[in-house]
Amino acid sequence: MAADRQRSVDFVVEVPAPAVEFNEVYRNFVGSAGYFVANNVYSRLVVYDTGSPAAYPDLAEHWEMAPDARTLRFQLNRHARWHDGQPVTAHDVAYTHLTALANGYHAASFLHDVQDIEVIDDHTLRYVLRRPNAGFLAQLGNLVFAHVLPKHLYEGTDWAINPYNQRPVGSGPFRFAEHVPGERVVLEAWKDYWGPPPRIDRVVLDIEPDLDEAVRKVADGRAHYLVQDVLTFPRLHLAEGATAASLWRKRGPGIAVLGFNHTRKRWNDRRARAGIAHAVDRRALEPLADPGWSEPYAHYLPRSVGWAHADDATAPGFDPELAARLLRESGLTDTPLRLVYMKTFTGHAGIAAALAENLRAVGVEVEVAGLDSPTWSREVAGEADFDLSISGGNMIPDPEITASRFETGGGRNHTRLSDPEADACYAAARATVDQVRRGEHYRELQRVWARNVDWVPLFWYAAYYLRSDDFFGWPDQIGFRVPFWHWGRIRPTP
Template sequence: MMSRRAFAQGVALLALLPAFSLAPSAHAAGEPRRGGTLNAIIQPEPVSLTAAVLAAAPTGIVGGNIFDGLVKYDLALKPQPELAERWETSPDGRTITFHLRRGVTWHDGKPFTSADVQWSLEHVWKPLNPRNPALFRNITSAETPDPHTVVFKLAEPSVALFSMLNGNGAQILPKHLYEGTNVLTNPHNAKPVGTGPFVFKEWVKGSHILLERNPNYWDAGKPYLDRIVFRVVPDGAARAAGLEKGDIHYAPLSPIPLRDAERLAKLPTVKVGTQGYDWLSPWLYLDFNVDSRHFKDARVRRAVAHAIDREALIKLVWFGFGKAAISPVPSTLAAFHDLEVPKYPFDPKKAEALLDEAGLKRGPDGTRLTITHDFLPYGEDYRRTGEFVKQSLKRVGIEVTLRGQDTAAFTRRVYGDRDFDLSSSWSGSFPDPQLGVARLYSSAFAGKNIPWSNGSGFRSAEADSIFKAVESEPDPTKRIQAWKRFQVLAQTELPTLPLVELRFFNVYSSRLRNAVTRGDQIFGALTEAWLDEPEKKN
């Protein structure tokens, strides 16, 4: 358990953040400097570089610099033109016409056309989208009257669609390199060819991923950087040291131990900021394997919920970078969030009573049952979350064996083989819960080996009917009511236990300008970023 001194350091870090957060205009003054190599951190190392087939954060961070989307999102999360210069929606909401940017080429020189969008919809977004394929299955067809126009025909109006059309949520793949192949095993998933501001050059496993400036980028004069090197640095202390020395300029997704962030934020050469995650709305949760021997019983799941002190978890493990979660729809999605869901306050006595009621009495050594907990292998904060859960459950007689592994093994075990009792992970909710929340509870995802989907194995006809209804419901009030019904159901059955609404941070070199210019920056390109001249040493 973390010491009081460590907690005090975390509180001090929160006090520092307003002074050090990078507002979009913090370094906007002055002419951008062209050239230079941005040294960045990617941790853990991605399994793939193509978000179209894998919704993992490291994949999105790197791939966001290689691929453009039809749209991008500004700091208010409003869609802005990217590959689509403009668009119109018919009065009945069932036809959307996109006018594509002319003169755009793939990194191999082939022209980007409406055929690429049409093919990606039919062969990637609909059958393979790892977040919400139903969102795209609602698009019955994509017509291509000419190379620069694509017309989506929808079965029903879709309120959520325009929240998932960036280069991460609806990644467009080059038809000429994927057509006739197995999309999931195509070698270009590891050697991507996009239309974005940076071109993939090499991936040296265990070392780095190199991207170079696209000299033919459609946005003339950009990007400003010559190259980005995403370095794989598994050790948190080494990442902190690289940032402190100035060897690393950019490190997203809470890249260093929180105790180191407090120290680095005091340095004049380092900045800490929390912007660029608005599109994501991340939350941390536990998945119960509802098919496992003990967690089939909802009373045992509720007992675990009462055994964990979320406020202590946030303070002692996450240094205050979060808020206690009471629902699978975070409070950041204010219109949808329901305050009246069943709640499970920290109450060890209640937990013990539920375990007794479920027939899990303490044995001679005080143990009621023994389980495994597979924690997300994304660094020290997730390992320490696992340790916190282990200590919390031990107090009520549940012995926990922590199991660490690499990302590929973790996703296969949890979402494919389903060989676990309890797992911990985080996911993005995105601007509409249809995009990020439904996949965690939908029967359609259970046991399908789709990472960051329904890991618990929860199957509910009532939940599925709600998801189906919100897909085509145009009335915002009715959609909100439906999502509130779902939240009550989810928190009653409790296949997944919300723990923390996360507040991720980035660590930057003070030389890096315009690192955050959009609301989906975490998965967006560093098109506007540039490096100031290093200070001369006497």
């Protein structure tokens, strides 16, 4: 073993999109190399994986929520250090999250309930929420939204041009080493990491826009891991007969949904929304399904969140004659529509194509546009230049994380949906720490979405993980104590 550790161990990850920058607290480029670098360079208070309902420690080693679900107290690990050697303190946490909130940066998407953050001492802080939110921990530990930045390198600067966006200094298990734009990003194990020490020496994120080739590289041993959303059901055949990797799959943490651009008056008419919903023939999506793992889906939350799933809430059923009548009555058949999806989520291309054919069959002309992440950020999230969108995202382990997408004013609510009935359900679910009662409110939320046709569920997707047999420490192998994007526990197999 001593001899093994003397050799440098590289862990090569295939990523389809190049990095723009590495500060995901400021702004987000979904699926880019920067997204995955940030998740391994920076830390957050707690972490969640969709395979576990529990939060696990990161910077916070202990936390507690008051019974009124309005205050949370966090105790930080006193050994935590930044990669430049400075101590990580409660002042860093408060500065990062309050600055993001004050300026509406990306992290505000999941911090919107924070009224104030009180620094009690260097390693203790208290979050004061503006309203009860029993699901706040799930927001705080989800994906890339709540990283902590070094105050001493960001305070007093314009985050838009701070040079550390390109040379990140974090407190995670790996530190930034090299970025060759469009080719690779290299991270090095930080030997002074205050948590469980990394057992791989370097993470090399190889930028491979050819998705077929990315799969082949892992299958034949040229690389060790393939980030999520690259491997979808139509591409599974490329992983068959892999000589150096194994495929692990599970039911996905969310569903592909059809959204309406609610800034456009045409969607104020429920007949228009219902007409679109009735035009959807989910049978056309069956060729995209992996039986037992993914399926065309008409419910509003995955069944896997059993304590909150409403089996009686479904989207309007396929009825092309009714769809055509409702669309004519609402005047929509005379209007060409722009349907957008994000190319990073490769499975959405087939869904978009099938949906466009469904709509053309009932007299609606559709232009389909697949957008990269920066274009989506500008045209969809920023300018609202679309009519319909196909998007996805986590909905488990706590439905509270859907609020940023479907609640009025949500930071990721690119459709600008505003439904007072739905907002009231979210508020009621947050106000109690009793999971049974919370589940009742979330079931009513799904009934509201279905009744008002706020959006349309399309497909419950699968998650595929193609990974090298030469490494161990994947989330499912260690009790889901780290998320799928965190590689600090990965180690070579004996």
